[in-house]
Amino acid sequence: MNSTLVSTVPAWPVFALMGAAALIAVWDWVLASRQATAGRWMTKAAVPALLVIAVALNSVQQGKPSWSAVIATGALALCLLGDLLLLEERRYVTGGLAFAGAHLLFIAALLLDAQSEGWPAGPGVFIAIGLVGVGSFSVAWRVVTSAPSARMAWMTGSYLALLSVLVIVAGVDTAAPGGWLALIGAVAFYASDILLTWRHNVLRDRGDNAPVMITYHVALFALAGWALMA
Numbered sequence: 001m002n003s004t005l006v007s008t009v010p011a012w013p014v015f016a017l018m019g020a021a022a023l024i025a026v027w028d029w030v031l032a033s034r035q036a037t038a039g040r041w042m043t044k045a046a047v048p049a050l051l052v053i054a055v056a057l058n059s060v061q062q063g064k065p066s067w068s069a070v071i072a073t074g075a076l077a078l079c080l081l082g083d084l085l086l087l088e089e090r091r092y093v094t095g096g097l098a099f100a101g102a103h104l105l106f107i108a109a110l111l112l113d114a115q116s117e118g119w120p121a122g123p124g125v126f127i128a129i130g131l132v133g134v135g136s137f138s139v140a141w142r143v144v145t146s147a148p149s150a151r152m153a154w155m156t157g158s159y160l161a162l163l164s165v166l167v168i169v170a171g172v173d174t175a176a177p178g179g180w181l182a183l184i185g186a187v188a189f190y191a192s193d194i195l196l197t198w199r200h201n202v203l204r205d206r207g208d209n210a211p212v213m214i215t216y217h218v219a220l221f222a223l224a225g226w227a228l229m230a
Helices: 003-008 012-033 040-062 067-085 089-116 124-145 150-175 179-202 210-229
Strands: none
Touching (some): 012 040, 067 210, 089 150, 124 150, 150 179, 179 210
C-alpha cells in the first residue's frame, strides 16, 4: 500500500463520521418513539453506513489493516442490509438472515483477534456465560415458545443461539485491546434482538421502537469501537 496515501489520510474524519452517526442515531430514536415511517430508511441506513466508512477509513490509515477490522467492516455492512430489509414486515425473515450473517462475521473477527493475541485469559468469558444463561432462562425461552409457528420458533431459537455464541466469543476476547467494548456490543445486540423478537412473537407488534433502536445502536458503536482498536 502507498505509504504516502496513508500518511495523507487525517485521523479526524473517523471521529467526524462517528459523531455524525451518533447524531443521526438520536434522531432515529425520536422517529422510532413516534412510530414514524417517513424518513426512517434514511436514519436507519445512515448509522451503520457511516460506521462502515469510519472503520474502513481507519483500516486504510493503518497501512496494514487488521483482518479482524476488515471482517468486522463486512459485518457492519450486513447490519446495514438488515436494517433496510426490516423496514418491511414481509422481509422480517430475510432481514434476520442478514443479521445472522453479520453475527457470523463478528464471531469470526473476534476469534481471529483472540487468536492473534495468543488467546489471552480474562474474566469476561465467565461474565458472558452468566449473562447468556440468565437471558436464556428468563426471557429467551418465552420468546421462542411464543412464536406464531413452529418454523418461526425454530428460526428464532437458532438466531438467539447464534447471538449467545457471539456474546460468549466476545467474552473470550475481553483481554485483547478493546475487548470489553466488543462484549458490551454483543450484550447490547442480544438485548436489542430480545426486545425486537419479544415485540414480534409475544406482543404480535410489528416493527421496532426506541428501546430496540437504542440498544441496537449501542451495539453498533461498541463493536465499531472495538474494530477501530483491533
